[in-house]
Amino acid sequence: MNEASSPVIHYDPAMEKILIVEDEVDIATLISFNLERAGYQVDMVHHGAEGLERILKDQPDLVVLDLMLPGLDGFGILREMQRDARANAIPVLMLTAKSQIDDRIRGLESGVDDYLTKPFSPKELILRVAAIIKRNRATPGTVIFSFGPFRFDKNNLSFYLNEEPLPLTSTEFKLLLYLCQRAGTPQDRNDLLKVVWGYNDDVHSRTLDTHMKRLRQKLGDEASLIETVRGVGYQVREIE
Numbered sequence: 731m732n733e734a735s736s737p738v739i740h741y742d743p744a745m746e747k748i749l750i751v752e753d754e755v756d757i758a759t760l761i762s763f764n765l766e767r768a769g770y771q772v773d774m775v776h777h778g779a780e781g782l783e784r785i786l787k788d789q790p791d792l793v794v795l796d797l798m799l800p801g802l803d804g805f806g807i808l809r810e811m812q813r814d815a816r817a818n819a820i821p822v823l824m825l826t827a828k829s830q831i832d833d834r835i836r837g838l839e840s841g842v843d844d845y846l847t848k849p850f851s852p853k854e855l856i857l858r859v860a861a862i863i864k865r866n867r868a869t870p871g872t873v874i875f876s877f878g879p880f881r882f883d884k885n886n887l888s889f890y891l892n893e894e895p896l897p898l899t900s901t902e903f904k905l906l907l908y909l910c911q912r913a914g915t916p917q918d919r920n921d922l923l924k925v926v927w928g929y930n931d932d933v934h935s936r937t938l939d940t941h942m943k944r945l946r947q948k949l950g951d952e953a954s955l956i957e958t959v960r961g962v963g964y965q966v967r968e969i970e
Contacts, residue, residue: 746791746863750774751781751807754800757848759793763873764852765859780803792863795842796825797833808840812897819887820899821862838940843901844927846935860929866900868920878969879912885956891952901926902945909956909966919963 748770752758758774762845765772773788775781778799785793793811797804804824817947824837824845827895834845843862846855866887873884881890889898889906891966898906905926909917923938942964955967 745771746754747771747773747788748792748794748859749788749790750794750798751778751785751804752794752796754775755925757796759824760852761855768856769861770859776800778804778807782807782810785811785820786814789816789820791820791866792859793820793822794825794859795822796906797837798827804840805840806848807837808837808842812841818897819900821866823858829942831937835936835940838937839944841899841902841944843899857928862900865904865926875907875911877913877966878955880906880910882907882910891949896948898945898948902948903940905941906956906966907943909964913966914968916959916965922963 733829748765749762750758750765750772752761752774753776755776758776762772762774773784773790775892778801780801781793781795781799782802784790787859795804795807802810811820811822821843824834824838824840824842825848826833826845827848836845837845844858846858875882875884879892881893883889884907886897887900887903889896889903904921905922908922908925919938927937942956946956949956955969957965957967959965
């Protein structure tokens with residue numbers, strides 16, 4: 731992670747606000763430097779409790795969240811975000827050490843949108859941030875898509891299960907919508923990774939599986955509509 735060699739990448743960020751919650755000042759500063767070069771508004775804090783306070787107060791467009799924090803760790807922040815209507819729809823990019831595989835899985839199951847392992851390249855950081863914000867950005871005009879017990883409001887990324895609102899992360903929303911719009915047709919796991927996350931290598935296959943597991947848990951009895959297609963990926967079953 732070298733500042734001098736990091737690329738200047740422009741993704742039309744429209745000055746989205748990003749909060750970095752990272753206790754290692756040098757890492758937080760490097761992340762901030764690269765995000766600001768890409769055109770984002772960036773702020774950073776170095777303590778868990780302060781990070782949660784700022785998230786709830788400022789409601790940024792994205793949180794870059796380290797797990798190992800003083801005072802309140804990253805998992806504690808995630809739990810509090812999910813309980814609070816001011817923060818439960820804010821996307822999170824989680825930072826973990828390369829050896830913390832279990833933490834990455836736990837983070838994905840907790841609802842984070844994506845993760846980066848340390849050390850990481852500035853280019854990958856910007857690509858991941860841009861992909862998450864693009865997924866979370868509302869589309870112009872109210873667009874409703876309905877499928878069986880599911881209703882998707884693509885204008886504000888709201889999801890309804892049997893006409894009752896059900897909180898989904900932006901990634902879960904896009905994943906389920908993509909499958910429902912192609913009901914009855916198996917979707918290759920690599921295609922899903924590319925469409926929803928922007929990458930399609932086997933290293934990130936567990937990201938898809940973990941999100942699917944969490945999505946099924948949220949859907950309860952209706953989770954049976956999502957089928958695993960062995961050797962291919964997933965599909966949503968057609969409703970007759």
